[in-house]
Amino acid sequence: MKFLLVIPKFAKHGLNYEFPLGLAYISAALKEASYEVHCLNLNHHDWTPDEMIAETIGAIDPDVCATGALSVHYDEAKKIIDAARRAKPSVRTVLGGGLVGSDPKLAFGLLDMDVGVIGEGEETIVELAQAFSDERPLGEVKGIIHAGADGEGMLSPPRNYIRDLDALPRPDYEGFGIEEFLRTQYSINSYELHPVDDPRCLPVISSRSCPYSCTFCYHPTGRVYRQRSLDMFFAELDELVDRYDLNLLAILDELFAMKRDRLIEFCKRIKSYGLQWTVQMHVNAINGEVLDRMKDAGCCYISLGLESFDATVLKSMQKKATPERIEQALNQVYDRKIGIQGNFIFGDAAETEQTIDNTLGWWAVNRKFQISISRLQVYPGTPLYQRALEEGKISNTDGVMPPDNVNMTAIESSHYAYIMSKLMVYRETLTIPGKNLVVEVLDGEDPLRGAIYRVEWDCPRCGAHNLYSPVPLNNPLDHQGFYLSCRSCLSRFNFENTLFPPWIEPRTEEILAEGKALAAQGRNNEAMARYLKLTQISFPKYVLNRPRAVNRANYEIGMLCLPREDMLSLAVLHLGLALRQNVFDPESHLAFALALAWEGCCGGARLHCDMALALAGDGKPLAGELMEPLEARLAAATAEENRRYA
Secondary structure, three states, X not given: OEEEEEEOOOOOOOOXXXXXXXXXXXXXXXXXXXXXXXXXXXXXXXXXXXXXXXXXXXXXOOOEEEEEOOHHHHHHHHHHHHHHHHHOOOOEEEEEOHHHHOXXXXXXXXXXXXXXXXXXXXXXXXXXXXXXXXXXXXXXXXXXXXXXXXXXXXXXXXXXXXXXXXXXXXXXXXXXXXHHHHHOOOOOOOHHHOOOOXXXXXXXXXXXXXXXXXXXXXXXXXXXXXXXOHHHHHHHHHHXXXXXXXXXXXXXXXXXXXXXXXXXXXXXXHHHXXXXXXEEEOHHHOOHHHHHHHXXXXXXXXXXXXXXXXXXXXXXXXXXXXHHHHHHHHHHHHHOOOEEEEXXXXXXXXXXXXXXXXXXXXXXXXXXXXXXXXXXXXXXXXXXXXXXXXXXXXXXXXXXXXXXXXXXXXXXXXXXXXXXXXXXXXXXXXXXXXXXXXXXXXXXXXXXXXXEEEEEEEOOOOOOEEEEEEEEOOOHHHOOEEEXXXXXXXXXXXXEOOOOOOOOOHHHHHHHHHHHHHHHOOOHHHHHHHHHHHHOOOOOOOOXXXXXXXXXXXXXXXXXXXXXXXXHHHHHHHHHHHHHOOOOOHHHHHHHHHHHHHXXXXXXXXXXXXXXXXXXXXXXXXXXXXXHHHHHHHHHHHHHHHHHHO
């Protein structure tokens, strides 16, 4: 029995991606059971998944092609399954991961798989291989979904969770080209890699699942929280450090070290390795003593589950946390100069406009913690997903993957979408600029990333001078800017990427010029039609950049709408779209701020006004036609607030 295991394509060859440990554990389990296993990591090839899978299947002729994915990677998993079926119609296709476990019948109905593995797969895949070899009924294998007599998905009896994690073989990093993964790492790629110039970082786990039951979260490895023994964890770490010369470690536990004694013992043991490491923790596990030990032992970043700063929403989410505890934990981590990664997510069932304002209000005056904001996503397998099904907000029987951008609140849907659009502008454009950036090109090139650079800058928080070298700056996701962490205080700051030239597309420039000429003649409706034509051009899903003329068209639409009270929401929408493509442009911030102020959203207007001033720098004048009415509106709002609370 010959297996081909395929890691989905998460990123273009040469760019950073999160290595999926699950498939590495599956490969190790099959190899330990003496099956022939071939591994294919699509992230390490320029060819399309269809081309690579056809080539590989033609070369090795596998009996089984297997992959795994989360629900968010449905499209990539489908490409693998379909490509395998085209390359060899008789190949057995197996899919695992959260995509299957979260809603097995949905996944089985949507994808051309023979078997779906539900939950942890190390034991299941070996028993499944034996069933394939012996031609036994698949229903005898626990923890899978397979085709019944009528062709519909049939669930076998559930499998118990793996109680003894120490009994599992160590993940097969080598099979999936881990040296290529390490070789393409640069410090600029992600916050986990920021601490050193020559990062060599691997993901590891010390536990599985999580003892909490947050309503928006799904646990792919089951609901029972289990931990590896520290002896086994450090035996594996010894091997990884020796073999791969690691200097960083990404501990990917859903929740790291709930108990104080285990965490302190962990810190004692990892300190001697001289590694810097990152973890995910609940705010209730944070205290000064623990943080001091973690910092001393090399912890450089902690990802904290925050989600909201409103007590009602936190209770609805079953977060088991309070705003007061969140603030205390953040201050404790910040004061010790450990990096913070955290998110506020908006859209829980208990969310109202007031609870959104409560969280945003606190966020606005606590930007130093660098908390990201986003909308809540309703993923299969979560309690919110089940509620959405019960309330008829989504369906899992329509032959398509249900959308994750579901309005679970009582806020009217179009107004909710409008609020979320403003939040996404805040998320993407309210940056925290670093100081005194100097970028210098270095000799030589990376064969995959092109030119490499020396980047120097000063930290606005602690004043430390930072040097990052070498770094590539050509990631399409960074076409506007990039962020880096101060290596002294671990705070993150944003920088404009001036190496990407504007996208000039001649035909769009012509249409924009036509619109401007019409507007200059007072023919605003005709000008609006030209501008809207530009904004309706479609682009591939993963192309984030836009032609300059499209961005400017959004700006012009917003400014045409701005004087009209009945079109203020359109002004906010289009000026927000323009700003998202001009994050470091003071004028775009001022225009968006003015629209917000006219709408009465003065808190957001002040944030963007301050952002424009920060980007413009000392002594640089801002557009008077925007600044003067904005200042007047904000002054009037301030006077009204003072009168109200006097």
